[in-house]
Every structure is written in C-alpha cells, then in structure tokens.
Amino acid sequence: xxxxxxGIREIDGSTHDDQRYVNALGPRGVIGIMTPGPNVNVExxxxxxxxxxxxxxxxxxxxxxxxxxxxxxxxxxxxxxxxNLDDSVRRLREALIDHLVLGMSSQSYMGGERGSFALxxxxxxxxxxxxTMGAQSAEQAFKLCGAKKIALLTPYYPVIEQNAIDYFTxxxxxxxxxxxxxxxxxxxxxxxxxxxxxxxxxxxxxxxxDAILQLGTNLAYAKVANDAEKWLRKPVFxxxxxxxxxxLRRMGIMDQLDGFGSLMSHH
Numbered sequence: 001x002x003x004x005x006x007g008i009r010e011i012d013g014s015t016h017d018d019q020r021y022v023n024a025l026g027p028r029g030v031i032g033i034m035t036p037g038p039n040v041n042v043e044x045x046x047x048x049x050x051x052x053x054x055x056x057x058x059x060x061x062x063x064x065x066x067x068x069x070x071x072x073x074x075x076x077x078x079x080x081x082x083x084n085l086d087d088s089v090r091r092l093r094e095a096l097i098d099h100l101v102l103g104m105s106s107q108s109y110m111g112g113e114r115g116s117f118a119l120x121x122x123x124x125x126x127x128x129x130x131x132t133m134g135a136q137s138a139e140q141a142f143k144l145c146g147a148k149k150i151a152l153l154t155p156y157y158p159v160i161e162q163n164a165i166d167y168f169t170x171x172x173x174x175x176x177x178x179x180x181x182x183x184x185x186x187x188x189x190x191x192x193x194x195x196x197x198x199x200x201x202x203x204x205x206x207x208x209x210d211a212i213l214q215l216g217t218n219l220a221y222a223k224v225a226n227d228a229e230k231w232l233r234k235p236v237f238x239x240x241x242x243x244x245x246x247x248l249r250r251m252g253i254m255d256q257l258d259g260f261g262s263l264m265s266h267h
Contacts, residue, residue: 007087008087008090008091016094018096020096023055025055026053026054026055027053028051028053028054028251028253029053029054029055029098029099029251029253030054030055030056030057030095030096030097030098030099031054031055031056031057031097031098031099031100031101031247031251032057032058032059032092032093032095032097032099032100032101032127032129033046033056033057033058033059033092033101033103034059034061034085034088034089034092034100034101034102034103034104035058035059035060035061035103035104035217036060036061036062036063036081036104036186036218037060037061037062037063037065038063038064038065038185038186038187038190038218039060039103039104039186039190039217039218040187040190040218041190041217041218041219041220041240042103042104042217042218042240043058043060043103045217045220045222045238045240045241045244045260046058046101046103046240046244048260049241049244049245049257049260049264051248051253051255051257052255054248054253057092057095057097058103059088059091059092061081061084061085061087061088062080062084063077063080063081063084063186064077064080065185065186065187066080066185066186067184067185068157068182068183068184068185068186068188069184070157071157071158071159072159073157074106074156074157074159074160075159077186078106078107078110078160081104081107082107085107085123086126089123089126089127090126092127093127093129097129098129098251099129099130099131099132099247099250099251100123100127100129100130100131100132101131101132101133101243101244101247102119102123102131102132102133102134102243103217103240103243104134104217105134105135105138105215105216105217105239105240105243106134106156106160106163106164106215106216107119107133108120108133108134108135108136109134109135109160109163109164109166109167109215110160110163111163112163112166112167112170113166113167113170113171115163116133116135116136116167119133120133120136130250132243132246132247132250133243134215134217134239134242134243135164135167136246137242137243137245137246137247138168138213138237138239138242139168139171139173140246141211141213141235141237141242141245141246141263142173142211142213142235144263144267145210145211145235146210147173147209147210147211147235148172148173148174148210149173149174149176149208149209149210150168150173150174150175150176150209150210150211150212150213151175151176151177151178151179151204151205151207151209151211151212151213152164152165152168152175152177152178152179152204152212152213152214152215153179153181153197153200153201153204153212153213153214153215153221154178154179154180154181154214154215154216155180155181155182155183155188155189155192155215155216155218155219156180156181156182156183156215156216157180157182158180161178161180161215164178164215165178176207176208176209177203177204177206177207177209179200179203179204181196181200186218189216189218189219190218190219190220192219192220194220194223194224197214197219197220197221197224198224198227198228201224201225201228201232201236205232209234210234210235211234211235211236211237212225212228212232212234212235212236212237213237213239213242214236214237214238214239215239216239217239217240217243219238219239221238221239221240222238222240222241222259222260222261223259224236224238225237225238225241225261226238226259226260226261229261229262235262236261237261237263238260238261241260241261241263241264242263245260245263245264245267249267
C-alpha cells in the first residue's frame with residue numbers, strides 16, 4: 001500500500017502564541033524528540049531516562065517500515081526522513097520546547113562531517129533552538145573518555161555505515177571495525193535480542209578498540225551497553241542514551257542515573 005503524505009494542514013485563522021509558561025510536569029524543561037514512526041525503542045529508552053521535572057515531547061515523523069535487502073533500500077529510508085523532518089520540527093515547536101533532539105542516529109551521519117553539520121545548522125535555523133544529534137553526541141562521549149580507536153555496531157548496510165566512518169575519520173578517530181547486522185526492516189532492527197547484541201559487541205571487541213559505539217536508535221542496546229562496560233572494562237555507548245545524555249547536559253541538567261551506562265551514571 002502506498003501512503004500519500006499531505007504534510008501539515010493549517011486552518012485559516014490559526015494563530016501561534018509564543019508566550020511561554022512553566023510546564024507543571026516539566027518545570028526544568030521540555031525536550032522535543034523527533035523519531036521515525038517505526039522506531040519503537042528509542043522513545044521508551046528516553047522516557048526511562050527522563051529526570052524528574054523534565055518533559056519529553058515526542059513526534060513520530062513518517063517513514064515506511066521499509067523492507068531492506070540491499071543498499072538502495074536504506075537510501076530510500078533516508079530520503080523519506082529528509083522529506084518529513086521539517087514538518088516534525090514544526091509540530092514540536094507548537095509545544096514550545098526548550099531543546100530539540102534528533103532521535104535517529106543514521107541521519108546525523110549522512111554526508112559525513114559536512115553533511116552532518118549542515119543538517120545541524122538547518123535544524124537549529126528552522127527550530128530556533130539548540131539541537132542535539134547522534135554524531136556530535138558520540139564525538140563528545142569519545143573525547144570525554146579519551147578514545148581514539150573506535151568500533152561501530154550497526155543494524156545497517158554499508159551505504160549508511162560509510163557515512164559514519166567518513167564522519168569519525170574526518171573528526172580525527174580511527175574506525176577499526178564495523179559490525180553491521182544488515183537488518184531486514186526497521187521493525188526487524190527493534191527485534192534484535194540481548195544475546196545477539198552481546199555477541200555482536202564481542203565481535204567488535206576482537207578489534208581491540210578504545211571504545212565501542214552502537215548506532216541505530218531502534219536497537220534495544222542500552223542494557224547491553226551498560227553491562228558490556230563491566231565485562232570489557234571500557235566505554236561501550238548506546239546511541240539513544242548518548243544523545244539524551246548530551247541533550248540533558250547541554251540544558252544544564254546534571255542528574256545522574258544508573259542502568260544507562262557510565263555517561264549517565266558518572267558524567
């Protein structure tokens with residue numbers, strides 16, 4: 001079935017009140033989170049990480065649950081993301097959010113370093129807000145722990161992975177291994193088990209990186225990463241928690257939380 005997307009429709013006479021009030025449930029701030037419709041895990045992870053006094057406002061922009069069998073299928077997914085991101089920003093702005101989060105890691109790497117920072121600048125311009133994305137958040141985490149050699153664990157095909165490699169290489173890191181799971185659809189990404197992801201983490205570890213980063217916010221990797229830091233005695237970062245941690249810290253929210261890795265519990 002083909003979906004026909006009409007975008008946002010606004011009725012004549014509509015107004016936009018920009019008067020801000022303190023949110024009764026979120027007096028410390030409101031975070032707007034954009035994520036693709038099929039991404040079911042990142043929304044719940046970020047809700048579980050939400051400190052008292054912070055509100056998460058989530059917008060699930062349209063992306064089909066694409067069947068994935070080749071590089072081109074991932075390219076189509078990314079084209080759908082590009083087509084629908086701006087409308088997602090418009091919807092979240094009506095909640096008068098304080099900070100905007102792109103809760104999808106792959107888009108933040110598209111086009112390597114240049115493409116990533118161009119997207120960041122674009123989102124900041126149309127939202128008129130500070131924006132946190134996966135690429136810069138991961139870089140922040142690597143610099144914090146002093147990692148230079150990194151391994152990536154992804155649900156992707158090489159067409160997406162190469163963008164992440166290009167980004168990190170341009171930013172001064174050495175990517176020593178990429179463990180791509182080649183998932184069959186976006187929902188298939190969300191079905192990967194703890195045991196499968198733990199095994200993939202150990203395959204990353206065989207390359208002896210300074211740190212491991214999981215990409216693909218629809219992978220249920222937060223608990224795996226939290227546990228793997230204890231097994232491997234090195235930083236293991238899950239993309240969703242890294243993004244949310246970075247957003248909180250940029251907002252001046254320094255609350256610490258166990259269960260989501262060393263960044264949230266110690267930094």
